[in-house]
Amino acid sequence: MNNENRIKEAQKVTFIGFLVNMILSCGKIIAGIVGQSTAMLADGIHSLSDFITDLIVIIFIRLSGKASDDRHTYGHGKYETFATLFISVALFVVGLGMIYDSVDKIIRAIDGEYIPKPQIIALYAALISIISKEILFRYTKKVGEKINSQAVIANGWHHRSDAFSSIGTALGISGAIFLGEKWRILDPIAGFVVSIFILKVAYDLAKPSFEELLESSLPEKTCNLIKEIIESQPEVRDFHKLRTRKIGNYIAVDVHVMLDINLTFEEAHEVTRKIEKIMKAKFGNNIHISIHAEPYYDKKNLPCNKNMFK
16 A cells, blocks of 8 residues: 555544544533533543544644655654654543542542432433444554554544443443442442553553654564564675664664675675565565675674674
8 A cells, every 4th residue: 555545544534533523522512411420521521532633643644644855864754653642642641530530529429429310311322432432443443454554543542442431431320320329439430440441551552652752673573584584695694783663654774784705796786685675575665774785704703793682
């Protein structure tokens, strides 16, 4: 899939999510007010955060697809990484807010504060939200994996966080409606459990984004695969100074290869070209590869670093 089609796919799935979020947010807020459900009203306000993340993805996906220029010689791939990080921070803030709200309601309920009984319309709104957001999560995540976009996948998980939030809301509302007044505390308890899950998702999304922005090397498994590709060429006697990193949805590899001193300049160039061809076939044509060829003399005097994969 070329970059233009990739951007179109990302914007299409995000725009669909934007429309669904708009309808659900309005519906849940109305249901919360009419149905006298504090939990549903909070859930509707929570859904409004998806508007922000959808807009971020739409904007940053377009920016990340721009070609390289004089100021961004490696391209604009990290705009997508930044979008993923922003989404994870938004999830983290939402999770903390839900924890605070849940704990506050639990404490007030224990102290004997009256919690009003929600109406059945609030339960219907929660069930519709669960189904809609789970479908949206699966669709968004599938597209994100297809186009290899971490930002789109992260936005998919944001949809699921909303689905789990609605599950907690539905459980609390159900308990309040069908089990009696003393069970209305189930609402904030369920919200607390869901909040912990949201914080875990936020951490899982933020960690690789932080590592990429801090120029961390690729995983050991990927580095070992790169090593095997380099060593697959019989003319390569050794290599050193391997550097790897991730830039948005593609990777960058820099390495010095040690070649037989009897090779001609043209033959040495052909070796590096073969390595590039194999890497592009394995990791995609957007991979950035820089291979520096050096003469191989005496292995005992090589300045190589064999700990480069650790």
